[in-house]
Amino acid sequence: MRIEVRCIEHLSSEQRQSLSLLYGPLIGKSSVCLYEFLSAIQNKIELEDLYLMLSMNEAQLDRARNHLEQYHLIETYIHEEEMLIFLYAPLMPNKFLCHDAYSRLYLASVGVNCFDKVKMMLQKDVSVPSDYTKVESPLDVSRLDAWNESKEIAYEKVKPSMKQKYDFDFATLFKGMDRVIPVRYRTKENLDRIAEMAKIYGIDAKDMRKYVQRSINPSTHVFDLEKLKNMVMGNRKVVKINKDPYQMSPVKFLQNKQNGIPVVKSDQALIERLCTEFQFPVEVVNTLIEYTLQQTHQQFSRNYVEKVAASWVRLHVDSRKRALEIINQGSVENRKEKKIENVVLDDKFYTQKEDKSDSQIQQEMLELQKMLKEGKL
Template sequence: MELEQNYMIYKTGDFQEKWNAYISLLYKPLIENDACMLYDLFLSLDQTSITLEKLLLLYGSYANRFDASKKKLENYELIKTYYDPISRKNIIEVYPPLNAESFLNHDTFSRLFLNQCGSSHFDFVKLHFNDEVDKTNYVDISEKMDLSCLESWTQEKEETYLNLKPEEGKLKYDFDFETFLKGADRIFPMRYRTKENLSRIASLASIHGIDAVDMRKYVQRSINPNTHVFDFEKLKKQVYANQKIIKPTDDPYKMSPVKFLQNKQKGAPVANADRKVIEKLIKNYSFSNEVMNVLIEYCLNQTQQKFSKAYVEKVAASWIRLQVDSKEKALEVCRQENQVKKPAPKLPDWYQNTEQSVPDDDLVQQALSLQRQLGKEKNDEI
């Protein structure tokens, strides 16, 4: 290993907020401390050109130890190394770790983790990263904020407030807020129009294909007239119950993901579990509707029309690492994947030729004569 070799290091992909926890609790038992330290060093050297000699100095170890740790990071797809034999330069791409759910569903990583740590620790880590706590039989006894002081809130005050808000606070959704809020002062008063509420409403509408008129109806039904509390879970139930079929447009990928999947199912209702998978991926990976729809179509085609949660999330995680952030990139990835598969062997032309020619009379007589002669010789032997 030549110490004068040059390395260009840069990170790629979306590093989620909990990436450090994923490395410490999921990857570290498998790649060990040295590889984790090298991974941190690579992240610190993002967009840096550096010699191997300088890398070893920063890493604080020998070349063989560095090489062993680098190979572990490559094995677990945390880095990729590219080498140009002409310029003798290296490029190291540093990738984010898989999130807990993708890691524990990974065909190889999860088995290695279970083998290394045991079932007890596997369950501990699974529960530690579980965002969906089972609240069955629990009653929400949290104190609700008294919003009666905003009963006198007017449209004039709302306009003043919106003008004073920082620009980043304004919502950017492909949802018809004008129709949704028009004349809705009594249906959906100003005090409920927080950024969080409006964001969640618009997101639900976009994913499930709910128009502004229906959404206003559902929102009205989700406000308790006695407690004046906006119940978002009740709103989700009504949205999930909406099975209205929407016909595809000229570009079906522009449809809402749930309606896109419903059309793939010939109009059959989309299961709530499938809706939750779609919601989770769009939330965690910030997929656009178009990318999500290409992902749905690809997964259905690859699994004989099954929508397996584990498989869909596995493909989604790989698309994040490939930086798929548009419909065009998603379709290109699908095209490349299909090209990799070996085509069925082509049969020769003669195999397809089923035409039969009529035998010549002389040839038939010769065959019959030969057949009689062979039969006579067989009888003589007996």
């Protein structure tokens, strides 16, 4: 098999520190070595040569590659006898240590003392003396004020194609909204956040248009994402169940589980964490919701849900099928633990001993006392 390696991002010195000090204890030396090697060659190589140069066998290489995939350091695509690997930069140290899943896994791996020492080692002094004045030069986007829908169409034709992270109808969202949602608001960060909220909370493009419009202050021209989120979380529209309910937005899935009663904000926030920080697909989040409700008599307990979610991260659950395998495996093990084995006793245990008379018991006691005095016992 021939492997083609493409490096998507250049690694900074901080990201290299993150790879060695933070990712290293979680993915292992073999995975770090594989990542560094792929980053160095950035070319085509035969799989057999890769085994030879890294002194790894097939199982070791697959395990190292799987670890890199789990932490989103690489993406692997296979077609017949060809393999395509994309390399992505590690998270910056501060983002890694604030990541809900990665930081917990790291703490569990290295312990509190090592965690604190590494955190201090990677900490940079960003304080500025009080007598200094910050010099700011904001980006001038006034030339985009005349941007219209026809220019946007022309731009869409020439811009590089990008991998879509979310399945959301942006065409409906932006149609006829040039003045309401100017181009300067259509940053990747804003679009990702809009599509992410639509997926989690079950908001269609038409309703999102209304919420986005209300989130932009016409006087200050500030796009308030927090205000948008509050309106999205307050959405009370009941969504019809799809043919596959596990592909519904997770918030609407839970709302249907409780007979259409709106989901409280704390539960919504917990679901959002499962989607964004644990990075589970929608079908996995919905399966997790259903499973934890069944296990806790319909109580959506944050501690229990996050405990199950963390275990699923470690077990590499990335689909409903994989989640059901883990659930079924646990059910079988629980049944084995609860099963009471039938103990068959030997006939001698059922033989009743003959009752002894008082004189016989007294005689045996005297014999025992005699043996004790003579030191025979």
